[in-house]
Amino acid sequence: MKKTFFIITAVALIATVALGLCACSDLSDVYDGTPYTDPDSWRLTLHTDFTALDSLDGTVWAPSPHGLRKYEYWCADMIEFGDEGLIVKSVREDDHKCSAGICPQSGVFTSGIETRDGDEVLFEQAYGYFEATVKVPLGTGMWSAFWLQSNNVGNIGNGGKDGAEIDVYESSFLSDPTKTGSAIHVDAYSAPWYSYGDHVADTGKDLYDGRFHTYAVLWTPDAYIFYVDGEETWRTDYRGVSTVPEFLRLTVEIRDPEYAVYGPYGQKIGAFENADDGANDFVIKDVKVFACDDFAPYVNSVQDFDDKKGAYTAAAVCGAIAVAAVICAIATLIVVLRRKKRTLQK
Numbered sequence: 121m122k123k124t125f126f127i128i129t130a131v132a133l134i135a136t137v138a139l140g141l142c143a144c145s146d147l148s149d150v151y152d153g154t155p156y157t158d159p160d161s162w163r164l165t166l167h168t169d170f171t172a173l174d175s176l177d178g179t180v181w182a183p184s185p186h187g188l189r190k191y192e193y194w195c196a197d198m199i200e201f202g203d204e205g206l207i208v209k210s211v212r213e214d215d216h217k218c219s220a221g222i223c224p225q226s227g228v229f230t231s232g233i234e235t236r237d238g239d240e241v242l243f244e245q246a247y248g249y250f251e252a253t254v255k256v257p258l259g260t261g262m263w264s265a266f267w268l269q270s271n272n273v274g275n276i277g278n279g280g281k282d283g284a285e286i287d288v289y290e291s292s293f294l295s296d297p298t299k300t301g302s303a304i305h306v307d308a309y310s311a312p313w314y315s316y317g318d319h320v321a322d323t324g325k326d327l328y329d330g331r332f333h334t335y336a337v338l339w340t341p342d343a344y345i346f347y348v349d350g351e352e353t354w355r356t357d358y359r360g361v362s363t364v365p366e367f368l369r370l371t372v373e374i375r376d377p378e379y380a381v382y383g384p385y386g387q388k389i390g391a392f393e394n395a396d397d398g399a400n401d402f403v404i405k406d407v408k409v410f411a412c413d414d415f416a417p418y419v420n421s422v423q424d425f426d427d428k429k430g431a432y433t434a435a436a437v438c439g440a441i442a443v444a445a446v447i448c449a450i451a452t453l454i455v456v457l458r459r460k461k462r463t464l465q466k
């Protein structure tokens with residue numbers, strides 16, 4: 121009788137912990153892809169044709185925040201305009217002249233643009249279709265990205281619902297040029313609550329052919345669906361689809377070649393080198409955003425969510441107690457079974 125009781129207790133506790141872990145897993149395979157709405161309710165909410173611009177004045181775009189990023193400096197002076205659109209240059213310089221007087225004289229300099237200027241968000245939207253037509257940098261040691269972000273992504277708890285980093289694409293598969301990566305990051309950027317889900321897709325086409333490619337995400341209340349040149353590459357609702365408005369970012373990052381010549385998906389990208397043939401240029405031609413009015417009832421504001429750090433800490437303590445209980449139950453079970461065996465042997 122005791123044996124049965126202990127077995128039931130142990131199985132129940134293990135099942136509880138296992139179910140808790142499963143609830144956090146990716147549910148992308150259950151999304152059936154049913155069109156959420158009819159196309160008539162879609163409308164264009166942002167269109168920037170960068171080939172028609174010679175500055176960002178009067179647009180919803182601003183240079184990414186000035187200063188040291190990781191190894192590289194983001195300097196607004198690295199942004200230029202050409203016939204093909206906005207160009208983010210990437211160079212190592214020993215005589216860098218920063219017009220803002222922020223950057224050092226020596227270093228590796230690059231930049232990006234976003235629909236946020238300092239703390240002021242210039243354009244943001246929850247749900248819709250977001251696409252950017254760009255030429256990725258062809259040089260080694262660097263990656264460009266098109267991503268969406270919320271100022272609230274640092275909050276703990278609620279998974280992605282109160283804001284997620286949505287990486288529509290991250291390049292740097294130079295050694296494997298048909299591949300592209302996408303990712304979702306939630307709950308701040310450090311342990312223990314932070315997590316991310318990502319996917320590397322093989323598009324079957326050379327994304328490093330020096331031509332423009334269009335990277336997009338369809339963000340519905342049910343899922344994020346990613347596309348390269350109109351072909352779906354991944355769909356996910358990782359840790360709950362974001363329900364709050366997010367701003368757009370198109371950036372270049374470079375890592376310290378001495379410590380990490382790996383891209384965001386662990387792929388080797390090599391060390392950064394200066395190029396005088398434009399190979400390191402990130403060219404942004406066009407960005408479009410569409411909204412669907414049917415999604416409006418599902419939009420939340422960041423104020424609708426609490427930072428759940430305290431509640432999560434309590435949950436972690438409960439979880440630790442549950443795991444300890446499972447270990448105790450198994451240990452007790454082993455002891456009981458051994459005793460029973462000894463009794464039978466006598």
Ligand SMILES: [Zn+2]
Nearest residue numbers: 195196218223
């Ligand atoms: Zn600067």
